[in-house]
Amino acid sequence: MTDARLPESARLRERAASLVPAWTHTLSKNPTQWMQGTAPAFLARGAGAHVWDVDGNRYVDLPMALGPIILGHAHPVVNEAITKQLQDGITFTLPHPIELEVAETVLERVPGAERVRFGKTGSDATSAAVRLARAVTGREHVLAAGYHGWHDWFIATTTRDIGVPKAVKELSGTFAYGDLESLRAQLEVREGKVAAVVLEPSGAEVPADGYLQGLIDLAHEHGALVVFDEVITGFRLGPGGAQERYGVRADLVAFGKALGNGMPISALAGPAKYMDVLNDVFFSGTHGGEVLSLAAARATLGVLDAAAYERLYSAGAWLRERVEASVTAHDVGHLVTVSGEDPRTLVLVSEPEGAEGLWAKSLVQQEMARKGVLYNGNNFICLAHTDEDLEQVADAYDAGLSALAKGLTDGPQGVLALLESEAVSPAFRAVR
Ligand SMILES: Cc1ncc(COP(=O)(O)O)c(C=O)c1O
Missing domain, CATH: 3.90.1150.10 (Aspartate Aminotransferase, domain 1)
Structure with missing residues (x-):
């Protein structure tokens, strides 16, 4: 080359x-x-x-x-927010109040969300959702449609699964987006074992009328939580993402990408009854709550009117x-x-x-x-x-x-x- x-x-x-x-x-x-x-x-x-x-x-x-x-590369409002915060430090030993401000803004925009936790990558948010769903349901299997990041539970379902333990692969399956029968078959094969159905609610395929609600009802009939991976659709399809656009409510929603206009920040949001289980489920990192990215998120959300x-x-x-x-x-x-x-x-x-x-x-x-x-x-x-x-x-x-x-x-x-x-x-x- x-x-x-x-x-x-x-x-x-x-x-x-x-x-x-x-x-x-x-x-x-x-x-x-x-x-x-x-x-x-x-x-x-x-x-x-x-x-x-x-x-x-x-x-x-x-x-x-x-x-x-x-918003665009080097957006002036985001740049100003980052450079202003930079003068006061990047990340601290204890949380910074801006966390709460951004949390409130996210919760105002995301339908059904009462609590939010921030991570750095989309993979952080989707993987935290899967761990949380396992903790909530006491089950271990996961069914996925779409792309959800680099962690074992998802890569287990792809052809790039080298290095992923066999035991993990047995716990992860896929279903065909847009086809409720495909999901039903997987839920039946794994009856009583599926903790979470994880999907990109809209992507190359836009959901047919009633599909997302049908999927949510079906997953619930089988005792599984529904995780919307809104890493792409979140804050892009509208302030409330795909949930708002299609008038449905998932149990947990993962965000990333647009939230920080390029700064590394992601989020997991949902109702208190599930999210508060994160009091015990481990989701923690050195850079959680890093303030430059939160400043960028606050600025980005401010521009997205x-x-x-x-x-x-x-x-x-x-x-x-x-x-x-x-x-x-x-x-x-x-x-x-x-x-x-x-x-x-x-x-x-x-x-x-x-x-x-x-x-x-x-x-x-x-x-x-x-x-x-x-x-x-x-x-x-x-x-x-x-x-x-x-x-x-x-x-x-x-x-x-x-x-x-x-x-x-x-x-x-x-x-x-x-x-x-x-x-x-x-x-x-x-x-x-
Ligand atoms: C829908 C979706 N979910 C999750 C991810 C993973 O996000 P990240 O690469 O920030 O870990 C991506 C990344 O492209 C994505 O498109």
Whole structure:
């Protein structure tokens, strides 16, 4: 993997190879997920909806650091909150009162929540939810749909489960999102054993009418708690997240990403009858209650008013329409879908029959990077995406899909022939 267009990216990638196993600390940032040579390997800075790579090229960001940057990079209000707090210290031996202020704001916004605990990562929040559900129910099994983080209980259900004990794998299962019968079958096979049903309430698939309430009722019939993983949807689909948007109440709700506009903070919220069991269940860390992130959360929540959500929805809807028009114009609807809620749509590219890798996805990413847009499938709309940025993004999608259509005229090999570097890899490829 060498490249003349992005020399500093290439140099740093080589340097990382002997320093950092798998190059990066986050799978989605890995060079195997980005078309090396066209997309950069390292970014140096960001402002608003833009980022600059280490070679000085500017891009419109769509993954927005994998979701947290809901206001924009280096947002002035958040920056000011962080720098002001920085003068007074980062973290302390005892809690800081800002914890309570942010707790009150979160509880005002999250339907049904009476208590909240803060963590640092989404994985903290979902894993605390699972431990708490086990403690509440006295059961050990967990059923999951979606992605929930790097801890054993969830990774046990994936193809990247190397290193996860067999005993843990036996306790974790999956069900198909959107299909109550799939969940029912799993609950029956594990009758009386399931502590928690954990799901992303809305993602690539938006819930059909009645699905989420049906799932909650079904889980309760079988004595399991329902954990909504709102690490992505929380504070993005609206102040009260997916619970508010779809008018349902989960037993426990995990938050992360948008809460801190990029600062590491997550939260677990729910009614007192469950959350107060955390008086005894161990969920604790050195950086719990770290104050810079809480200051960022307070500032972020302050900016996320009704007008902000209107903008996230209208900008997302505009982009969705433009991408759908390009899909139609280039006749690639058999491979390319546009789905999800407007503040975070997904443009997913599947592979033509006969492709031996993610050739089509790679080509779209390559061509979009060439047009100055970072694409990985997620359109995380932020408040800083201007109409002009979205116009650039829509044009880049059009160029990517046009290239795909052109390649496809010669079948999968035609797509491969247009790739200028090794195709990107599936995130959850089998590793054994
Ligand atoms: C829905 C969902 N849940 C949980 C997580 C895990 O969050 P983190 O990576 O902050 O641990 C993620 C991360 O992408 C996520 O998208």
